[in-house]
Amino acid sequence: NAGVTQTPKFRVLKTGxxxxxxxxxxxxxEYMYWYRQDPGMGLRLIxxxxxxxxxxxxxxxxxxxVSRLKKQNFLLGLESAAPSQTSVYFCASSLFTGPISIxxxxxxxxxxxTVT
Amino acid sequence: xxxxxQHNHHVILSEAASLELGCNxxxxxxxxxxxxxxxxxxxxxxxxxxxxxxxxxxxxxxxxAEFIKSKFSFNLRKxxxxxxxxxxxxxxxxxxxxxxxxLNFGKGTSLLVTP
Numbered sequence: 001n002a003g004v005t006q007t008p009k010f011r012v013l014k015t016g017x018x019x020x021x022x023x024x025x026x027x028x029x030e031y032m033y034w035y036r037q038d039p040g041m042g043l044r045l046i047x048x049x050x051x052x053x054x055x056x057x058x059x060x061x062x063x064x065x066v067s068r069l070k071k072q073n074f075l076l077g078l079e080s081a082a083p084s085q086t087s088v089y090f091c092a093s094s095l096f097t098g099p100i101s102i103x104x105x106x107x108x109x110x111x112x113x114t115v116t
Numbered sequence: 117x118x119x120x121x122q123h124n125h126h127v128i129l130s131e132a133a134s135l136e137l138g139c140n141x142x143x144x145x146x147x148x149x150x151x152x153x154x155x156x157x158x159x160x161x162x163x164x165x166x167x168x169x170x171x172x173x174x175x176x177x178x179x180x181a182e183f184i185k186s187k188f189s190f191n192l193r194k195x196x197x198x199x200x201x202x203x204x205x206x207x208x209x210x211x212x213x214x215x216x217x218x219l220n221f222g223k224g225t226s227l228l229v230t231p
Binding site: 031033035040041042043044045048049050056058090092094104105107108109110 | 120150152159160162165206216218219222
């Protein structure tokens with residue numbers, strides 16, 4: 001199994017440009033997440049999905065959109081990039097096995113995005 | 117609101133020294149607790165996790181953590197660190213169901229182990 005993969009690994013955008021980050025998992029996990037990591041801030045939740053066709057906002061959703069058209073993929077879009085979105089983006093997934101699930105999350109390798 | 121606090125932002129130790137990283141959380145309900153490690157340039161890896169049972173949890177690479185419910189703490193320990201333990205360490209707690217059980221992370225502790 002490849003686990004959780006992310007595309008691309010690095011990207012540089014100019015302010016106002018758009019892009020889509022792709023996350024794919026081959027573990028048949030129900031739940032998927034997008035986090036951003038900034039120095040001294042830890043990881044913060046952007047959006048999440050509890051299943052195919054469903055998405056919800058996390059702690060810092062502004063400026064981002066997401067889609068989960070297929071269970072294995074979770075896309076993060078930036079419609080008009082801003083310098084404040086310079087960050088490292090991590091995707092994660094977890095398996096739902098019922099109300100007392102452990103929800104251990106598996107992380108992808110990250111995408112380093114710079115907006116100039 | 118649920119929060120996770122890591123007391124030490126930067127720690128420098130010599131090889132063979134003992135390590136203890138503090139983590140406190142604020143959440144009154146049942147929690148799942150995690151420590152993740154991020155080696156330079158790499159993604160997050162799970163060190164250990166606690167759900168229930170024995171409050172002393174053993175993880176990979178000789179790490180352990182103790183859950184003290186009365187103190188809302190989940191401190192990470194290692195008796196003797198190695199240079200290869202240089203990394204950033206994150207404590208995390210599962211958010212409630214209305215946040216999709218996402219992880220609430222502390223801000224991280226950067227550990228540097230010197231030879």
